[in-house]
Amino acid sequence: MNVLEIRNLTKTFGDFIAVDNMNLSVNEGEIFGFLGANGAGKSTTINMISSLLRITKGEIKLLGKDIVKDNKFTKMNIGIVPQDLAIYEEMTAYENVSFFAGLYGLRGALLKERTEEALEFVGLGDKRKALPKSFSGGMKRRLNIACAIAHHPKLIIMDEPTVGIDPQSRNYILNSVKKLNQMGCSVIYTSHYMEEVEEICTRIAIVDHGKIIAEGTKEQLKSIITDTKETWIGVKNAERLDLNALKQISGVNSVRLEEQTVKIVSKGEINNLNGVIQLLIRDQVEISSVEEQAPNLETVFLTLTGRNLRD
Amino acid sequence: MEFWIIGNKAVLLVYVIFVSYSVVRGASPWEILAYLSYLCVNMAIPILRKQRRLQLLGSALSAVLVVVFAFRLNTVFILLLPVNLYEIVLMSGGRNRFALLLGLVPLFLIPEDESLIYLLAASLSLLFYYSLRVHTEKLEKIGGERETLRLDLQHLKQSLSINKEYIRQSQYTSKLEERNRLSQQIHDEVGHAMAGALIQMEASRRLFGTNPDKAAELLGNAITISKEGLERIRLTLKDMKPRxxxxxxxxxxxxxxxxxxxxxxxxxxxxxxxxxxxxxxxxxxxxxxxxxxxxxxxxxxxxxxxxxxxxxxxxxxxxxxxxxxxxxxxxxxxxxxxxxxxxxxxxxxxxxxxxxxxxxxxxxxxxxxxx
Incomplete structure (x- = not known):
């Protein structure tokens, strides 16, 4: 079943079209990635899903219910981690989470239990009495996440949750996204960090100028550009190479030698590196480096739009 | 258009506050309550954009409030009345003449020394109201025109693409004709040449035993004809090959x-x-x-x-x-x-x-x- 379904969604600000006739569906149990440069329309879309912005045209359905008509249902089932921190610096971590969970209607013992649970989940259990003022950027981000998950939403939306934080906190957040997903949450994750999206997302949409220009698993997206990969092997004694034998290895399309580097083009889904290396060792070729030139999402984005993600 | 109405109200409210301050030197708590409640009600009107009826109700409530304040606290409050009246007319889609009359009614109910300034406020608000109305109507008209133009354009595009399809078809037909002409050419030129070569070769076979010299000559002819034929085939095919x-x-x-x-x-x-x-x-x-x-x-x-x-x-x-x-x-x-x-x-x-x-x-x- 689709957790989220977006049909012909459009948002205009005056003449400017921020989101342009977007169609999208997020399946249950997915981590769905939104990849796009700044200003591509990711946050606008998310703000419409979370009903912070009015929809100009089109419709959004959450678990089969229209988000405008069943606004309360939507709000109870979505957890949002906004791009700009939404926590109160003058309240303790515990009070922050409990305040937001209270907004979702949690009361009494359940409220306490869920607040504790959310704080433990993001690793701030021992900081419950501390004020966010004293927190690092990463801890604030984690608290921000705790505030969004205490009410056990079906869909969690994370809008650039790793902007401006240290690597440890980033790993922590990425892992907690995976953990939330294993616990049965669907997640929408936006970022302009390609590596993060590539690491955690099960399906990805590339957004540019308010449109989805490509959508699919990362393998599907990469195969838009090419089905092949290139392995570059630097060698010391190239004269010992048996190029014809290399071509016989399964999956190899072509082999060429450029100065001291053998460039092997092979089918993307086949791993034949073992065979290649074994052959080189048999021929007593001295290997100085091995490098794989497979396309990544950044290349896909660059090729399709002609621009860098961080332009 | 809301912004214009809000602006209109704000200017009048500031004037009212200013007047009451300069006359009494300081406002009573009741007057402050009056300002605030007027503000609350009127700010609620644009917020309730989606519910027409509530908006109308708000505007009417504000009008009633203004009248009450005018009688109880300070007559200068009556200046705020016309904007609300015009707003009601605008929202309910009433007639212009009606709006004009409605604005003039309070003129008979207020003391004479206030009536001049009231007249000024009322006419300025009326001006606002008129220009708003004119512009809204214009906008709607332009929107409608745009829609019809868009439809027209779509029709034109459609017929254009039909025409293009026709052109493509006729291009295709002419290509077919060209192909026919070419195959005719192959038949006429190459076919005849090949037949000629065949006859020469047949003759050479017959003469092979009795007159080898003649046979060799005939065979030479056949080879030349065949070469020419082959060359011609190549040329013709090269011309014809679709790229x-x-x-x-x-x-x-x-x-x-x-x-x-x-x-x-x-x-x-x-x-x-x-x-x-x-x-x-x-x-x-x-x-x-x-x-x-x-x-x-x-x-x-x-x-x-x-x-x-x-x-x-x-x-x-x-x-x-x-x-x-x-x-x-x-x-x-x-x-x-x-x-x-x-x-x-x-x-x-x-x-x-x-x-x-x-x-x-x-x-x-x-x-x-x-x-």
Whole structure:
């Protein structure tokens, strides 16, 4: 079943079209990635899903219910981690989470239990009495996440949750996204960090100028550009190479030698590196480096739009 | 239009506050309560945008409040009345004359020394109301006109594409005729030559035993005729061979050359990947989008160079038309862009228009490999 379904969604600000006739569906149990440069329309879309912005045209359905008509249902089932921190610096971590969970209607013992649970989940259990003022950027981000998950939403939306934080906190957040997903949450994750999206997302949409220009698993997206990969092997004694034998290895399309580097083009889904290396060792070729030139999402984005993600 | 009404109210409210301060030197708590409640009610009106009835109710409530305040606290409050009255008329879609009359009614109910200033406030508010009304109506009319124009355009486009289809058909027919002519030519010239050669060879076989010299001569003739025939076949076939894979990119090159010749731009075409995979329909879309994009570049972009780039990727065909002109920060989607999008969408593709570094129109068309 689709957790989220977006049909012909459009948002205009005056003449400017921020989101342009977007169609999208997020399946249950997915981590769905939104990849796009700044200003591509990711946050606008998310703000419409979370009903912070009015929809100009089109419709959004959450678990089969229209988000405008069943606004309360939507709000109870979505957890949002906004791009700009939404926590109160003058309240303790515990009070922050409990305040937001209270907004979702949690009361009494359940409220306490869920607040504790959310704080433990993001690793701030021992900081419950501390004020966010004293927190690092990463801890604030984690608290921000705790505030969004205490009410056990079906869909969690994370809008650039790793902007401006240290690597440890980033790993922590990425892992907690995976953990939330294993616990049965669907997640929408936006970022302009390609590596993060590539690491955690099960399906990805590339957004540019308010449109989805490509959508699919990362393998599907990469195969838009090419089905092949290139392995570059630097060698010391190239004269010992048996190029014809290399071509016989399964999956190899072509082999060429450029100065001291053998460039092997092979089918993307086949791993034949073992065979290649074994052959080189048999021929007593001295290997100085091995490098794989497979396309990544950044290349896909660059090729399709002609621009860098961080332009 | 709400902003104008809010502004109107705000100016009048400031005046009322100013007057009551300058007369009494300080306002009573009741008066402050009056200002605040007036503010609350009137701020609620634009917020309740979606519920017409509540808005009307709010405006009416505000009118009643103003009258009450005017009688109980300070007559100057009555200045705020006409705006609310006009607002009610505007929202309920009433007649203009009615609005004018409604605004004049309180004139008979207030003391004479206030009536002049009231008249001023009422007429200014009326002016606001009139201009708002006129502009709203104009906007609606323009919107309607735009819609009909759009429909007209769509019809025209449709008939244009039918015409184009007709032209394509007739081009196809003429191609067939050309092919017929060529096969006739092969039959007439090559066929006869081959028959001639065959006769010579037959004769040479008969003479082989008795007159070897003659036989050799005849065989030599046959070889010459055959060579000529073969050469002719090659020439004819070379003329006839369709170069469909070259048609698309050729046409684009021709287009680019014409551009360079007729306008002061330098147009270049580059391509990458296997062009055989591009279907005629996709070429058509690429070409039409290129024409559209170039028109735009020449018209608005002040470009001196235009670059066409066709890339056949693994599962997508990408056509980029980029110029080095001034581009634009804000892209307004006109009929041109919508047209390109529609064409691309008809083949399951998308169009990205980017104006940050000159104009750059990218058409992406997906295709199935091996299908």
């Amino acid at each position: 469909s894979e070259e048609l698309g990119i050729h046409r684009l090159r021709l287009f680019a050359d014409e551009l360079s010749a007729n306008h002061s731009v330098n147009a270049t075409v580059t391509h990458e990947g296997d062009l055989d995979l591009v279907t005629p329909l996709q070429w058509k879309i690429i070409h039409e989008n290129a024409t559209e994009a170039v028109t735009n570049s020449l018209k608005y972009g002040e470009a001196t160079a235009i670059e066409f780039e066709i890339r056949v990727l693994n599962r997508m065909i990408q056509s980029v038309i980029a110029d080095n002109g001034k581009g634009t920060e804000k892209i307004v989607k006109g009929l041109g862009i919508v047209g390109m999008e529609e064409r691309a969408a008809s083949a399951g593709g998308t169009v990205i228009v980017d104006g940050t570094k000159g104009f750059r129109v990218t058409t992406l068309l997906p295709f199935q490999k091996g299908g």
